[in-house]
Ligand SMILES: Nc1ncnc2c1ncn2[C@@H]1O[C@H](COP(=O)(O)OP(=O)(O)OP(=O)(O)O)[C@@H](O)[C@H]1O
Ligand SMILES: CC(C)(CO)[C@@H](O)C(=O)[O-]
């Protein structure tokens with residue numbers, strides 16, 4: 001497995017591969033890898049010949065400095081996992097490589113109204129930062145396909161809107177959420193959970209599963225209310241939102257007949273903010 005710290009070295013590696021017709025997949029990550037990330041690498045193997053994983057903790061998408069500072073960076077462990085998974089190349093630039101004129105460079109694109117809902121409401125400007133770095137990663141790799149996890153449901157929508165904005169010919173593949181045996185969605189931030197937080201964190205997947213299991217039994221409003229009641233009286237868990245939304249607009253679903261329905265949740269468990277979702281249809 002090759003490791004690249006600069007765009008130049010990465011492009012030099014990819015050029016002959018592209019010239020010989022190889023298809024390139026990009027798997028963007030912020031590192032601290034787990035089996036969710038590895039599932040993206042494995043799925044990429046079904047869509048491309050050469051898999052590039054990027055590891056970059058992007059400062060412009062963090063709205064909370066403490067969250068950025070404590071983001072885990074176990075780089076040796078990450079490289080070993082990627083090598084085992086059969087990844088061909090890792091792009092791990094530093095901040096100067098991605099933001100040569102400083103991380104405060106200008107960036108704003110219209111991502112539609114969904115930018116301001118859910119995560120966008122609680123992490124203002126987050127999706128400008130995400131699309132800014134993903135555009136830079138796309139420019140560096142010029143992949144045929146790029147893999148993203150459904151766990152960040154809204155992120156996939158925002159990246160598709162960014163792609164439409166720039167008319168980029170990249171196939172975006174959304175990968176299913178990989179969970180621990182007890183249902184907790186894998187996340188790099190899970191390592192911050194204390195033993196008690198780890199148990200409490202199950203409320204996210206349980207409340208979502210409740211909606212899936214009882215969808216035919218209650219109205220949308222009753223489903224949402226009952227799911228939210230899972231969060232009453234759990235010490236140290238603070239619900240940011242629980243919503244059943246239209247999967248295309250992320251606006252609250254008006255009826256069960258929408259083309260696409262998804263239940264999404266974000267909650268602070270102890271001091272760790274987690275998100276999760278389940279697609280209803
Ligand atoms: N449990 C999971 N299953 C499948 N894909 C996942 C999972 N967790 C993260 N991903 C995807 O991996 C990619 C990189 O995500 P990232 O590096 O931010 O990891 P993460 O675990 O989501 O970390 P955190 O949520 O703490 O930021 C994203 O496309 C994300 O949606
Ligand atoms: C897509 C991404 C790598 C951009 O920094 C990040 O938001 C993530 O890991 O989901």
Ligand code: BAL
Pocket residue numbers: 030061062152
């Ligand atoms: N996985 C989404 C990246 C973030 O939380 O900033």
